[in-house]
Amino acid sequence: MARQVRSSKDAILGAARREFAARGFAGARVESIARAAGCNKAMLFYYFSSKEKLYRAVLSRALGEIFAEIAGIVHEQLTPAEFMEKFPEIYVRFLARNLDLPRILVFDLVHRPENIAAAMTDILRANTDFRPQRFQDMIRSWHRQGLISEGDPLHFMLNVVSLSIFSFLARPLVEAISGLKVQNDEAFCRARIQSVVRILKQGMLK
Amino acid sequence: MARQVRSSKDAILGAARREFAARGFAGARVESIARAAGCNKAMLFYYFSSKEKLYRAVLSRALGEIFAEIAGIVHEQLTPAEFMEKFPEIYVRFLARNLDLPRILVFDLVHRPENIAAAMTDILRANTDFRPQRFQDMIRSWHRQGLISEGDPLHFMLNVVSLSIFSFLARPLVEAISGLKVQNDEAFCRARIQSVVRILKQGMLK
DNA sequence: GATTGGTTTAACCATATGGTTAATATAGTA
DNA sequence: TACTATATTAACCATATGGTTAAACCAATC
Known part of the structure; x- marks a missing residue:
């Protein structure tokens, strides 16, 4: 058998x-x-x-992996400064290691968002210990304590995630416009993380 | 006839x-x-x-429109602070008005970057007055004068563009994770611009 | 009113594609 | 060995799809 x-x-x-x-x-x-x-x-x-179901299997696997990578950091009780240092580091490195994932995600993000929402719901149901609500509350409380300047959790997370993920999508465009070429991936990752951490801390920490 | x-x-x-x-x-x-x-x-x-050529026509049109929108701001001799205020305002509003464009771009960005590079080259050839080099030099000179903290033009632009554009792609995902819903597009735009301008100025201005 | 040159259509074609079927192989079990 | 349940294959099918062709249309010009 x-x-x-x-x-x-x-x-x-x-x-x-x-x-x-x-x-x-x-x-x-x-x-x-x-x-x-x-x-x-x-x-x-x-x-x-079916092709569709195969796709859904791939998608929820991918989302699950990203999710697992991030879940840890959300659980620890970090200060905003620690969070802004750790998140881009983990996220950028993970994406660089798994370029397939953003490529898959971005298509659905734009063309079939319901798919992502559905997969996300599954994952949240599977990981009952992870409560997005709690994470939002944490951001809000950081703001109430006067530790950060962005009080809206949505925009706080958009800022963090945008800066970390978008470079992997936009690089060809920015390279084409600027004429600059990224030669070394490891060097690029390091530089990107550094730049993101700096702008996050300087820009949203009080 | x-x-x-x-x-x-x-x-x-x-x-x-x-x-x-x-x-x-x-x-x-x-x-x-x-x-x-x-x-x-x-x-x-x-x-x-052919379908391919039709696509290329659509793509270079789209890129051309985005480009035209941005070209102006790059020509004016702005201070970094002015740039960080104007760019997100123009860009976010333009994207919100033309959601098709990021949707088209993002696919090529990820799946067929050569396409974008080619279209970009065409546009640059057509707009001979626009010199990306000059724009890079401007950013470098801002840094040399001690006006901004990010000295690498690539990362400077990645920061600016990421924050402005990514929300339009990631919204469904962030909404799904956070449970928050964006009800009002105008309110979202205003909030997003405000958040981006703030983090840019606080985060990259010296 | 015939000619001309771009415009539009209906019908057609070859092929690629997602999906099915029915038969076969394989290995563990009684 | 015979039985069972899963794994695997080759051949097949209906349809969708990008692309073509040849003829008709229509407005201006001679």
Whole structure:
């Protein structure tokens, strides 16, 4: 029985992640996912029953990984300064290591936000210990204590996340406009983290 | 002869922009673009000869519009503080008015950056008066004069652009995580601009 | 009123694509 | 060995899709 179930299913999931990341949902070809996974196209439908469902599996996996990476930092009782140092470090490095994820996410973010919302709901249901509400309250309390200048949790998080994630999307554009080229990824990561931490602390800490 | 050439061609371009924005390149259907433009599918190939070329036309138009909006501000000899106030205001309002544009751009940004680079090159060639180099030099000189804390033009611009544009992409995600809902777009725009200007000035001005 | 040149249409084509089926292989179990 | 349940494959199918063609249309000009 099923000695290597996992291997095929996982191979498909991995190949699907790469394909969806590279071409988007509509651009991805079921056939080439199967080929990349080293199996027959029918295997894919055997395990996932449709392209759509395969995609959802990939998406919630991706979201789950990002989420797991961030969840820790949200639980610790950090000062705002510590948070502004740790978050970009963790987030930027994680994204640099897993470029597929922002590529997948960004497409849904723009073209099918309901998808993300749905996947997010699943994750939140699975991680019952994580309460976004608590995180919001923390930001609000930082503001009430006069520690930070941005009192709206939505804009606080938008500022933090924007600065950390957008460079991975916009780099080609900014490079094209500016004529500057990023040669070394590690150097870029370090510089980006440094710049983000500085503007966050200087800009939102009181 | 050609009494209303423009009307058909423009109708196609408009419909194509909406379709590409809503579904991405691979997801867009040539047929439904034509239908939305009120004409036959063959008209589309008559004017644009391929889906790919139609897309490129839409893309360089979109980039051109964004570019035109920003070009002005780059020419004026602004102080860093003025720049940090004006840029987000202009940019955020423009994006809010033209949500199709970021939607189109973001897909290429992630999946086909060469496309953007190519379109950008065209635009720069067309607008010979705009010299990105000059803009970079301006940022560097601000830094040399001790006016700003971020000396790298790439990261300076990444900070400015990230904060302004990303909210339009990430909103659904942040809303899903935070449970907060943006009800009023005008109020959101105003709040976002305010938050961005504040963090930019506090965070990068010396 | 015939010619001309861009514009528009209906019908058509080859192929790619998501999805199905029915048969077969494989391995653990009785 | 025979049985069962999952894993895997090759062949197939209906349809959607980008793209083509050839003919018709329409307005201006000669």
